[in-house]
Amino acid sequence: xxxxxxxxxxxxxxxxxxxxxxxxxxxxxxxxxxxxxALVLAFQGDDGTFTLEHLRRMTGDVAFRxxxxxxxxxxxxxxxxxxxxxxxxxxxxxxRIRGHEWFLxxxxxxxxxxxxxAGILWLSVFTQNGYLNTVLQxxxxxxxxxxxxxxxxxAMVIGAIVIAESWRATALxxxxxxxxxxxxxxxxxxxxxxxxxxxxxxTVHVVIPLLRPSLQSALIIRTxxxxxxxxxxxxxxxxxxxxxxxxxxxxxxxxxxxxxxxxYALVLLxxxxxxTMVYLRVLGTSExxxxx
Amino acid sequence: MRLPYAxxxxxxxxxxLLLAAWVLVxxxxxxxxxxxxxxxxxxxxKALLPVAPSAETMRFFLDxxxxxxxxxxxxxxxxxxxxIALLLGAPAGYALARFAFRGRDAFAVLVLTTKMFPIAIxxxxxxxxxxxxxxxxxxxGVALVHSAMALPFVILVTSGVFVAVSHxxxxxxxxLGCSRWxxxxxxxxxxxxxxxxxxxxxxxxxxWNEAFASTILTLRSRTLPALVxxxxxxxxxxxxxxxxFVMAAPAIAFIFLMRRYLLNLWGGR
Amino acid sequence: MxxxxxxxxxxxxxxxxxxQGTPSGGAAATDQGSGFVFASTQFTPTTEQEAxxxxxxxxxxxxxxxxxxxxxGVILDRITAEAKAGGAGKVGLIGLExxxxxxxxxxxxxxxxxxxxxxxxxxxxxxxxxxxxxTQYYVPWMQATYFLAVNKKALPYLPSGADVNALTYDxxxxxxxxxxxxxxKRMIGLPAGNNSLLHRLLQGYFYPSYTxxxxxxxxxxxxxxxxxxxxxxxxxxxPQSTTYAFMQEPLQSEEVWIGFDHAARLINVLKAxxxxxVAVPAPAGPKGRYFMTVLVGLAIPKTTANQAGAAALIxxxxxxxxxxxxxxxxxxxxxxxxxxxxxxxxxxxxxADAVAKQAGAKDAKPVPLPVGLGAKGGDLNKxxxxxxxxxxxxxxxxxxxxxxxxxxxxxxxxxxxATCWGPDGSSTGPCQVK
Numbered sequence: 002x003x004x005x006x007x008x009x010x011x012x013x014x015x016x017x018x019x020x021x022x023x024x025x026x027x028x029x030x031x032x033x034x035x036x037x038x039a040l041v042l043a044f045q046g047d048d049g050t051f052t053l054e055h056l057r058r059m060t061g062d063v064a065f066r067x068x069x070x071x072x073x074x075x076x077x078x079x080x081x082x083x084x085x086x087x088x089x090x091x092x093x094x095x096x097r098i099r100g101h102e103w104f105l106x107x108x109x110x111x112x113x114x115x116x117x118x119a120g121i122l123w124l125s126v127f128t129q130n131g132y133l134n135t136v137l138q139x140x141x142x143x144x145x146x147x148x149x150x151x152x153x154x155x156a157m158v159i160g161a162i163v164i165a166e167s168w169r170a171t172a173l174x175x176x177x178x179x180x181x182x183x184x185x186x187x188x189x190x191x192x193x194x195x196x197x198x199x200x201x202x203x204t205v206h207v208v209i210p211l212l213r214p215s216l217q218s219a220l221i222i223r224t225x226x227x228x229x230x231x232x233x234x235x236x237x238x239x240x241x242x243x244x245x246x247x248x249x250x251x252x253x254x255x256x257x258x259x260x261x262x263x264x265y266a267l268v269l270l271x272x273x274x275x276x277t278m279v280y281l282r283v284l285g286t287s288e289x290x291x292x293x
Numbered sequence: 294m295r296l297p298y299a300x301x302x303x304x305x306x307x308x309x310l311l312l313a314a315w316v317l318v319x320x321x322x323x324x325x326x327x328x329x330x331x332x333x334x335x336x337x338x339k340a341l342l343p344v345a346p347s348a349e350t351m352r353f354f355l356d357x358x359x360x361x362x363x364x365x366x367x368x369x370x371x372x373x374x375x376x377i378a379l380l381l382g383a384p385a386g387y388a389l390a391r392f393a394f395r396g397r398d399a400f401a402v403l404v405l406t407t408k409m410f411p412i413a414i415x416x417x418x419x420x421x422x423x424x425x426x427x428x429x430x431x432x433x434g435v436a437l438v439h440s441a442m443a444l445p446f447v448i449l450v451t452s453g454v455f456v457a458v459s460h461x462x463x464x465x466x467x468x469l470g471c472s473r474w475x476x477x478x479x480x481x482x483x484x485x486x487x488x489x490x491x492x493x494x495x496x497x498x499x500x501w502n503e504a505f506a507s508t509i510l511t512l513r514s515r516t517l518p519a520l521v522x523x524x525x526x527x528x529x530x531x532x533x534x535x536x537x538f539v540m541a542a543p544a545i546a547f548i549f550l551m552r553r554y555l556l557n558l559w560g561g562r
Numbered sequence: 563m564x565x566x567x568x569x570x571x572x573x574x575x576x577x578x579x580x581x582q583g584t585p586s587g588g589a590a591a592t593d594q595g596s597g598f599v600f601a602s603t604q605f606t607p608t609t610e611q612e613a614x615x616x617x618x619x620x621x622x623x624x625x626x627x628x629x630x631x632x633x634x635g636v637i638l639d640r641i642t643a644e645a646k647a648g649g650a651g652k653v654g655l656i657g658l659e660x661x662x663x664x665x666x667x668x669x670x671x672x673x674x675x676x677x678x679x680x681x682x683x684x685x686x687x688x689x690x691x692x693x694x695x696x697t698q699y700y701v702p703w704m705q706a707t708y709f710l711a712v713n714k715k716a717l718p719y720l721p722s723g724a725d726v727n728a729l730t731y732d733x734x735x736x737x738x739x740x741x742x743x744x745x746x747k748r749m750i751g752l753p754a755g756n757n758s759l760l761h762r763l764l765q766g767y768f769y770p771s772y773t774x775x776x777x778x779x780x781x782x783x784x785x786x787x788x789x790x791x792x793x794x795x796x797x798x799x800x801p802q803s804t805t806y807a808f809m810q811e812p813l814q815s816e817e818v819w820i821g822f823d824h825a826a827r828l829i830n831v832l833k834a835x836x837x838x839x840v841a842v843p844a845p846a847g848p849k850g851r852y853f854m855t856v857l858v859g860l861a862i863p864k865t866t867a868n869q870a871g872a873a874a875l876i877x878x879x880x881x882x883x884x885x886x887x888x889x890x891x892x893x894x895x896x897x898x899x900x901x902x903x904x905x906x907x908x909x910x911x912x913x914a915d916a917v918a919k920q921a922g923a924k925d926a927k928p929v930p931l932p933v934g935l936g937a938k939g940g941d942l943n944k945x946x947x948x949x950x951x952x953x954x955x956x957x958x959x960x961x962x963x964x965x966x967x968x969x970x971x972x973x974x975x976x977x978x979x980a981t982c983w984g985p986d987g988s989s990t991g992p993c994q995v996k
Contacts, residue, residue: 020388031441038418113544115502121537130337151801257635266414526757526807
């Protein structure tokens with residue numbers, strides 16, 4: 002978005018550094034430094050020496066393997082659901098149907114809703130005495146309310162979380178994809194039409210390859226966010242579905258052990274980093290393009 | 294095979310409306326729950342239409358001590374966050390938009406890394422530092438963390454805004470005798486203002502929604518999400534529903550206000 | 563210890579029913595001065611906080627008090643941080659459960675000289691306030707316990723021969739089975755969600771009632787029997803129990819008919835529908851009808867911002883009228899002698915009856931909260947709740963889990979250096995799992 006704008010007179014590096022410096026310093030002080038301090042906590046014993054005790058405590062914990070598994074399962078289900086949903090929304094908005102601006106507005110509303118609020122919203126739908134059962138009963142589909150959020154039916158709990166998170170976070174993917182679509186010259190769409198490509202084939206063969214940079218951004222951003230958000234999981238599943246970020250929070254606030262909490266954060270960092278690398282490898286564009 | 298045009302259009306609109314319903318119906322339900330009697334919250338089956346609207350649940354929520362002050366705190370934190378994040382972020386965004394320089398890739402990586410770490414854990418060492426600095430349990434302390442969270446977004450959005458503001462205009466002003474600073478002030482800034490306002494709203498949203506740092510860094514000066522989060526398991530379902538509604542409903546207004554700049558959030562134009 | 567504990571509880575019943583209460587602490591405090599924070603781990607539920615601030619503390623005329631409450635960890639960290647920082651802190655008074663004071667001892671004032679003012683507090687409660695030392699670190703403030711709340715719709719399904727006021731765990735299981743057989747629903751509820759008090763039910767009810775101990779008998783053959791019984795009970799327990807923090811919510815929505823929880827976490831439904839419910843004592847196991855008494859105390863940190871204000875607030879909180887207000891609003895029972903008013907809410911009357919029946923049962927055996935665990939209390943609780951998760955929820959092998967989790971229980975006890983308490987008797991070193 003900014004290539005080739007360097008003016009001859011403005012080539013000096015001093016001004017941009019002066020403009021960027023404070024922001025960078027701020028992030029270093031308030032994000033990077035505490036991040037390093039937190040990571041040190043993961044390896045620091047009571048007497049300040051290096052120890053692997055906290056990592057052992059974490060891996061030995063009842064919830065550890067479940068948390069990793071659940072985190073990955075949720076990720077694998079949520080991210081593709083969001084991409085598909087957002088792609089459909091984005092293509093609708095981009096097709097300039099009448100009222101497309103309003104559709105974009107409505108679809109984007111969840112962008113400003115927190116995972117905590119979204120979790121509570123969907124709790125009112127999925128709880129035993131909630132709206133989903135009410136609707137199903139009114140339609141005559143069920144006779145007795147179904148218990149959705151029970152440990153005995155983890156698949157349903159996961160389904161509820163996937164729905165809540167897809168509802169909430171699709172908006173971010175949508176915004177990225179619509180922005181990406183606008184960078185594609187309209188000729189491509191029209192040319193495809195001319196050759197009689199059906200909508201689906203046009204989407205698959207023409208649009209998706211051109212959208213690749215945006216899809217990559219969306220995938221990476223969503224994956225990273227998905228690792229660290231868990232309030233919806235808390236609101237809907239309570240203790241039934243441990244996830245890594247939730248365990249980190251529990252260890253720090255409930256069990257009051259910042260060391261084990263930091264160890265969990267380390268796991269998150271590793272997972273998010275690994276997934277980002279995988280995406281960059283598989284989708285194969287350079288790091289800088291993605292950051293835009 | 295091609296569908297007749299009318300059928301095709303109808304299908305497209307049906308899908309578009311269905312997706313709109315998917316977004317709006319849950320919002321409708323939480324509104325319904327928040328504006329019913331507490332008895333209705335426990336009852337089953339629930340009313341699907343607002344047949345007996347009642348402010349009782351909302352009043353119970355707003356009358357609970359801490360709620361009103363937490364809403365005030367949330368506003369104060371969010372406004373302070375906007376000020377800090379824009380003062381630091383807009384110049385950085387401008388620099389990214391106008392200059393090509395070494396280290397920009399490093400900056401992009403830095404921005405991304407800040408999002409890989411749960412804010413709840415970041416807040417543990419910060420709580421210690423803030424205690425020493427007297428910032429613990431203060432609105433300023435929370436705003437510092439929120440503005441650090443929002444800063445990468447502000448930079449991205451503002452750089453998008455400044456890219457859209459023609460760089461040639463600024464140069465033209467300079468050839469007409471303006472200094473670089475006055476050229477920026479007279480030409481670029483006015484054109485960028487609506488976009489900066491959108492960035493401000495988005496910053497507000499980030500702060501308004503953040504629960505975990507606020508929970509760990511405060512004790513009395515709770516923001517609304519922090520209050521609701523700590524009360525999540527311990528409050529009547531009516532409190533949760535009313536709290537969920539109060540947190541979610543402003544989204545409708547926020548997104549409306551910034552609807553033209555939504556695409557700037559991710560570097561589109 | 564058991565005999566002494568019985569005295570404690572009898573004293574509770576007697577003081578609660580006594581009609582010759584003497585005012586203690588004098589007239590309402592009028593001490594002014596700088597405002598201060600009253601930090602507590604109690605009354606975390608929003609409605610209870612609300613009642614504490616607007617009703618219970620309403621009559622206090624002294625310096626402005628800011629009542630804050632949060633999870634044990636948050637509050638203890640805050641107090642510890644102020645103690646470390648030295649000087650005058652914001653926190654003027656703290657209110658914690660008996661077992662939560664341990665790690666704070668060095669930062670607390672000696673309140674021994676003030677104890678004479680508070681007449682009628684059972685001597686055993688006063689003794690607990692010394693935390694095993696000679697110094698009076700806290701003044702007893704209020705007490706509570708756990709029992710069953712039962713929807714009257716469940717009564718027709720009682721097993722024949724069972725007395726609802728003197729149940730055994732076996733009868734409870736049969737009761738649940740009868741309901742499930744006849745209605746197809748699982749109507750027993752256990753608080754097994756986040757922020758629930760499940761660990762207390764294990765520590766104060768199931769374990770001692772089945773094994774006669776807690777730590778020492780953690781992996782005994784009796785414990786194996788107990789977990790088998792809990793698994794059986796779980797078959798008739800609403801599966802949403804793993805999301806319940808408070809039983810009053812599912813009882814009110816009739817997701818369950820029988821709920822086992824802390825008095826303060828049952829009271830709303832009893833107040834809302836006193837005619838539809840009965841409150842009955844906890845069941846008895848092979849070793850007796852063990853139950854837990856929760857004692858909450860007040861302490862003044864050395865860094866208090868307002869010494870006189872904090873002392874005046876203790877006086878106020880221990881006045882009979884305030885103690886009754888605390889009972890009325892948040893259903894914690896008095897520790898000083900009070901006259902129970904005749905116009906007590908019907909729901910509270912149900913609770914008071916249940917408390918009296920539970921303490922007065924022939925086989926009643928009270929247990930205190932874990933003692934001496936300090937900051938490691940959370941580890942013990944977690945080890946026990948994890949045992950429940952693994953055996954009952956996930957269905958792992960009982961013996962294997964007990965052997966593994968017993969090591970974690972032992973580690974928490976050893977790290978804290980806690981000697982045996984309550985049902986385990988006493989020990990010289992850290993209490994040992996046998």
